[in-house]
Amino acid sequence: MNRTLDIIDPAIMGDETTMHALFDHLRDNDPVAYFDHPDYEPFWVLTRHEDIKYISQNNELFINNPRTVIMPQAFEQMLLAQFGTKNGLETLIHMDNPKHRKLRGVTRDWFKPGPIAKLTPMVEEIAREYVDKMEAMGGECDFVKDVALYYPLRVIMKILGVVPEEEGMMLKLTQELFGSQDPDQGRGDDMGAGMGVLLDFFAYFKQVVEDRKKNPTDDLATVLANALVDGEPMEELDQISYFIITATAGHDTTSHTTSGGLKALLQFPEQFRKLQDNPNLAESAAREMIRWASPVRHMMRTCTEDVEFHGQTIKKGESLAVWYPSANRDERVIENPNVFDIERDNRNQLAFGFGGHMCLGQHLAVLEVAIFFRELMSRLDWIELAGDPEWVQAVFVGGLKSLPVRYRFK
Numbered sequence: 001m002n003r004t005l006d007i008i009d010p011a012i013m014g015d016e017t018t019m020h021a022l023f024d025h026l027r028d029n030d031p032v033a034y035f036d037h038p039d040y041e042p043f044w045v046l047t048r049h050e051d052i053k054y055i056s057q058n059n060e061l062f063i064n065n066p067r068t069v070i071m072p073q074a075f076e077q078m079l080l081a082q083f084g085t086k087n088g089l090e091t092l093i094h095m096d097n098p099k100h101r102k103l104r105g106v107t108r109d110w111f112k113p114g115p116i117a118k119l120t121p122m123v124e125e126i127a128r129e130y131v132d133k134m135e136a137m138g139g140e141c142d143f144v145k146d147v148a149l150y151y152p153l154r155v156i157m158k159i160l161g162v163v164p165e166e167e168g169m170m171l172k173l174t175q176e177l178f179g180s181q182d183p184d185q186g187r188g189d190d191m192g193a194g195m196g197v198l199l200d201f202f203a204y205f206k207q208v209v210e211d212r213k214k215n216p217t218d219d220l221a222t223v224l225a226n227a228l229v230d231g232e233p234m235e236e237l238d239q240i241s242y243f244i245i246t247a248t249a250g251h252d253t254t255s256h257t258t259s260g261g262l263k264a265l266l267q268f269p270e271q272f273r274k275l276q277d278n279p280n281l282a283e284s285a286a287r288e289m290i291r292w293a294s295p296v297r298h299m300m301r302t303c304t305e306d307v308e309f310h311g312q313t314i315k316k317g318e319s320l321a322v323w324y325p326s327a328n329r330d331e332r333v334i335e336n337p338n339v340f341d342i343e344r345d346n347r348n349q350l351a352f353g354f355g356g357h358m359c360l361g362q363h364l365a366v367l368e369v370a371i372f373f374r375e376l377m378s379r380l381d382w383i384e385l386a387g388d389p390e391w392v393q394a395v396f397v398g399g400l401k402s403l404p405v406r407y408r409f410k
């Protein structure tokens with residue numbers, strides 16, 4: 001049975017169980033599947049770990065421009081007309097070398113493990129605030145809507161110079177951008193709505209740049225506002241796009257991991273107890289939560305030469321999509337992939353991608369998730385599900401929309 005078309009069905013992709021059943025099927029039966037649907041320009045679907053790793057590390061053979069994320073053809077055409085590229089914006093993730101290397105270099109040092117570790121006290125304070133909030137709610141909350149959505153948002157907005165009063169607006173814009181297919185989150189399917197979301201982002205970050213030029217601090221916003229590329233100030237469009245990719249990539253992913261991580265701990269109570277007894281496992285647990293949740297579902301690449309995978313030829317100029325949650329459950333590489341194990345050696349996982357575009361914010365993401373669970377687990381006595389979890393209907397960045405829980409603090 002050809003199930004390739006299911007890959008764009010947000011109802012299938014927007015649920016952990018149906019999504020993984022589809023990936024299991026594709027990995028075993030159709031690891032290089034051809035996607036052909038009247039509303040989309042065709043592309044190939046790659047689901048095996050070894051193929052995804054190979055593609056991700058060969059950045060000259062598999063380029064990011066012009067197609068980075070799956071979008072309906074009509075939407076790509078509208079972006080092409082408006083922006084001159086099917087991606088719309090040109091952010092880091094849409095660029096190829098040499099420009100990509102130069103622009104990534106602007107923030108490379110800021111995102112290294114050492115400087116990120118210095119953010120620990122700030123992140124701990126925010127984690128404490130959200131665990132306090134959970135405690136104050138008196139034993140019942142929707143963990144996604146009350147906690148997981150806001151905690152990483154506060155962290156990323158703080159480093160991007162967004163004041164707390166504007167965070168709600170930023171959250172809405174990000175959900176509109178990523179959850180545009182979800183009836184509860186999208187602004188609407190029409191073209192003007194998508195464009196409006198981008199313009200709103202633009203207007204806001206332009207103000208932040210102006211402010212950080214006049215009043216520099218040690219945050220990421222200051223690095224971006226004052227960056228030089230080839231000895232010249234960074235182009236305004238590149239600058240604002242950098243804010244947008246960091247703001248969007250930096251919180252939805254981490255919040256889906258935080259909620260997906262708690263759900264996994266509820267599903268595997270012996271892992272919950274292990275973490276409760278040994279908070280030093282928080283960093284290792286965070287890495288396993290990231291593998292388990294794999295919130296970035298796919299990225300696209302376009303081939304610059306003909307390439308063969310498992311007897312199928314993908315021709316020069318054709319696009320393919322690589323599926324990270326599938327790679328992370330590929331039993332050919334990951335031992336017992338459907339077991340959540342907070343002590344697993346996760347060096348092989350691909351949730352952050354691999355190669356030249358590998359997630360710039362990975363150390364921050366691990367730090368945030370680890371700090372949150374260290375705080376929560378040291379204070380929590382017990383916790384259980386208080387209703388059915390719900391999933392965001394999305395094929396790009398996905399995870400939980402609702403996770404009702406009942407709990408008691410020590």
Ligand code: HEM
Nearest residue numbers: 092093249250253254296352353354357358359360361365
């Ligand atoms: C659990 C959380 C996260 C996950 C799973 C994740 C995943 C990813 C993935 C799969 C990519 C594409 C990699 C590739 O094409 O090879 C990526 C790129 C990126 N991520 Fe993350 N990410 C997370 C958190 C963050 C955070 C916290 C930030 C920023 C503060 C961030 C910033 C970026 C940026 C800027 C890129 C583009 C890098 C480039 O193209 O050079 N991400 N991320």
